[in-house]
Amino acid sequence: MRHRKTPFIFGFLVVPVVLYIALVIWPYLQTFGYSLTDWSGASPDMNFIGLDNYTKLFRDSAFLDALQHNLLLLIVLPLATILLALFFAFMLNVGGKSGTGGVQGVRGSAFYKVVFFFPQVLSVAILSVLFQGVYRTDKGGLLNGVLIAVGIVDENHPWDFASNPTFGLWCVMGVIIWSGVGFYLVLFSAAMQSIPKDIYEAALLDGAKRGTTFFKITLPLLWESIQTAWVYLAIAAMDAFALVSTMTPGAYYGGGPDHHSEIMATLLMRNFITYGKAGYACAMGVVIFFITLVLSVVSLRVTRREKIEF
Amino acid sequence: MSTNTDATTGVPAQRSGGNDEPRKPGKNQRFADGGGVLNVFSHGFLALWAVLIIVPLIWIVLGSFKNNTEIGDSAWSWPSHWGFDAFTRAWDKGIGDFFISTVIVLAGSLTLTMLLGSMAAYVLARYEFRGNRVIYYFFVAGAMFPVYLALVPLFFMMKNLGTVIPWLGLNQYAGLILVYTAYSLPFTVFFLHSFFRSLPSAVHEAAMIDGCSHSRAFFQVMVPMAKSGLISVFIFNVLGQWNQYLLPLTLMQQQSSGDPDRSMLAQGLMNLAQQSGYASDFPGLFAGMTIAMLPVLVVYLSFQRQVQAGLTSATLK
Numbered sequence: 001m002r003h004r005k006t007p008f009i010f011g012f013l014v015v016p017v018v019l020y021i022a023l024v025i026w027p028y029l030q031t032f033g034y035s036l037t038d039w040s041g042a043s044p045d046m047n048f049i050g051l052d053n054y055t056k057l058f059r060d061s062a063f064l065d066a067l068q069h070n071l072l073l074l075i076v077l078p079l080a081t082i083l084l085a086l087f088f089a090f091m092l093n094v095g096g097k098s099g100t101g102g103v104q105g106v107r108g109s110a111f112y113k114v115v116f117f118f119p120q121v122l123s124v125a126i127l128s129v130l131f132q133g134v135y136r137t138d139k140g141g142l143l144n145g146v147l148i149a150v151g152i153v154d155e156n157h158p159w160d161f162a163s164n165p166t167f168g169l170w171c172v173m174g175v176i177i178w179s180g181v182g183f184y185l186v187l188f189s190a191a192m193q194s195i196p197k198d199i200y201e202a203a204l205l206d207g208a209k210r211g212t213t214f215f216k217i218t219l220p221l222l223w224e225s226i227q228t229a230w231v232y233l234a235i236a237a238m239d240a241f242a243l244v245s246t247m248t249p250g251a252y253y254g255g256g257p258d259h260h261s262e263i264m265a266t267l268l269m270r271n272f273i274t275y276g277k278a279g280y281a282c283a284m285g286v287v288i289f290f291i292t293l294v295l296s297v298v299s300l301r302v303t304r305r306e307k308i309e310f
Numbered sequence: 311m312s313t314n315t316d317a318t319t320g321v322p323a324q325r326s327g328g329n330d331e332p333r334k335p336g337k338n339q340r341f342a343d344g345g346g347v348l349n350v351f352s353h354g355f356l357a358l359w360a361v362l363i364i365v366p367l368i369w370i371v372l373g374s375f376k377n378n379t380e381i382g383d384s385a386w387s388w389p390s391h392w393g394f395d396a397f398t399r400a401w402d403k404g405i406g407d408f409f410i411s412t413v414i415v416l417a418g419s420l421t422l423t424m425l426l427g428s429m430a431a432y433v434l435a436r437y438e439f440r441g442n443r444v445i446y447y448f449f450v451a452g453a454m455f456p457v458y459l460a461l462v463p464l465f466f467m468m469k470n471l472g473t474v475i476p477w478l479g480l481n482q483y484a485g486l487i488l489v490y491t492a493y494s495l496p497f498t499v500f501f502l503h504s505f506f507r508s509l510p511s512a513v514h515e516a517a518m519i520d521g522c523s524h525s526r527a528f529f530q531v532m533v534p535m536a537k538s539g540l541i542s543v544f545i546f547n548v549l550g551q552w553n554q555y556l557l558p559l560t561l562m563q564q565q566s567s568g569d570p571d572r573s574m575l576a577q578g579l580m581n582l583a584q585q586s587g588y589a590s591d592f593p594g595l596f597a598g599m600t601i602a603m604l605p606v607l608v609v610y611l612s613f614q615r616q617v618q619a620g621l622t623s624a625t626l627k
Contacts, residue, residue, distance in 0.1 A: 008433075013429070015429075016426040019426065020448075020452065022492070023464065023492035028459060088359065112356050115363050117617075119363060120621065121609075121610045125555050134366055142369050145384060246580060292456065
């Protein structure tokens with residue numbers, strides 16, 4: 001009566017596993033191999049050159065600049081996004097009037113969650129084109145329009161945003177934060193809702209202020225979600241390619257002006273597609289991989305706390 | 311705890327706040343007021359952020375009804391006439407073709423993703439065999455790496471594949487369908503794995519005792535039971551693949567001048583944005599964006615609960 005299990009298991013797994021290994025795992029592994037060669041990508045010739053690409057990489061000033069910018073992204077993006085998302089999530093879940101009726105969120109919290117989350121489902125292409133409009137360097141740009149209206153900017157001398165050497169990278173960060181806050185807000189919201197309301201009510205009855213409840217109750221109980229958010233934002237910070245390459249000036253894959261907003265990913269694509277240095281580009285890919293890996297491991301270790309059951 | 315509240319405030323604990331009943335003075339008055347101040351304060355910030363999200367989006371939609379001079383002249387100008395000619399122009403310029411290409415690829419890749427993903431997740435979740443954990447973690451690990459780490463080898467693999475099997479190469483729908491499917495598998499397997507685990511096994515066992523085969527039990531018993539989970543992950547994949555940018559940018563490049571432009575919508579829109587820098591048809595560009603955003607908006611607003619749950623559960627567990 002029992003049907004044989006092994007052929008069934010094999011039959012169900014073989015196609016997805018083969019497809020996955022061939023198109024995802026195998027290219028990942030190949031990147032490591034190519035990074036040890038002088039392959040141009042265009043011709044089949046390649047020579048094994050050991051770690052030459054890596055030693056060259058750390059003498060390349062453009063790469064070191066890009067590395068610095070990536071580190072800046074790694075600090076600013078998670079910090080700003082998590083702080084904003086925590087703040088909004090706290091408002092939405094326990095920021096409302098309480099007093100008589102227990103702790104609750106502000107009115108319309110469902111509406112806010114729907115609106116805040118929406119940018120998360122837009123593609124980077126749309127984000128990029130949208131913010132090219134917002135950051136336009138004439139008075140037709142939305143941001144310049146606002147600043148002219150409030151009198152900060154002179155109508156005849158509008159500001160440049162993404163093409164400014166000092167602020168270019170920050171403008172891109174603004175877009176990433178703008179689109180990401182809603183997602184982490186919903187993530188933290190879900191975690192906050194699993195905290196029993198009695199705890200807040202007890203604390204408020206004992207005379208605790210809202211700020212105190214946030215730092216003494218919400219934050220410790222949310223620690224695990226914050227740590228997850230940190231890891232995901234670190235990964236996102238290493239992958240800002242699409243926005244930097246399309247929003248900042250530069251002949252191929254942005255990064256300008258004059259490498260001021262260069263990140264490792266834009267440098268990688270330029271070396272691969274434009275300069276035909278596929279091996280060198282793969283070495284950059286491996287560096288990005290290891291930084292991502294180390295970051296996830298470190299942030300999981302550092303932020304580890306005892307899990308609180310409730 | 312609730313009896314305590316009753317005693318000190320004199321009103322039932324269950325009553326919701328936010329109404330303007332007179333309150334008794336004392337300690338309770340103090341933190342009720344604190345809540346009120348915080349309420350104004352929090353509404354202020356929440357409303358401000360909501361404005362920051364909504365205004366740029368509405369501005370784009372309005373832009374598709376303006377003309378070029380109105381767009382360049384001032385950010386605040388109102389469209390002088392309401393017509394859809396910018397939309398027609400954008401559609402003719404290629405948005406229509408990109409739209410159709412995207413729908414073709416998505417029809418294939420979503421079917422494959424759901425079929426293969428649920429099959430793998432089901433076997434991994436409910437059958438004990440050697441290597442089960444290894445394969446599972448293999449799938450989960452794939453979600454952690456940035457896609458462009460694989461771009462260089464993937465490009466050449468697809469290029470070489472195209473010389474052997476032409477319809478699977480670069481700038482081919484079938485090739486992109488397979489790539490989309492492979493890169494959607496980690497999340498799909500991960501999500502459905504925990505879902506199939508949570509389903510009761512009694513129904514499945516009963517079916518097996520009645521002589522049902524393993525695969526029939528999957529398609530006729532487990533899949534209908536897992537419907538809600540399948541819908542969540544399906545919506546997630548619709549949005550993810552509709553918005554995919556890096557993979558089509560690398561793989562859907564015209565191979566010769568005779569090769570038709572099979573750009574996906576996001577990629578085509580970006581090309582249009584670069585062209586409009588020369589042709590300066592900004593209303594057409596804004597109209598193209600509106601066309602590209604509309605399906606996403608409709609899917610999101612109809613299923614926002616599942617979308618939010620699906621996206622967050624990717625990180626929570």
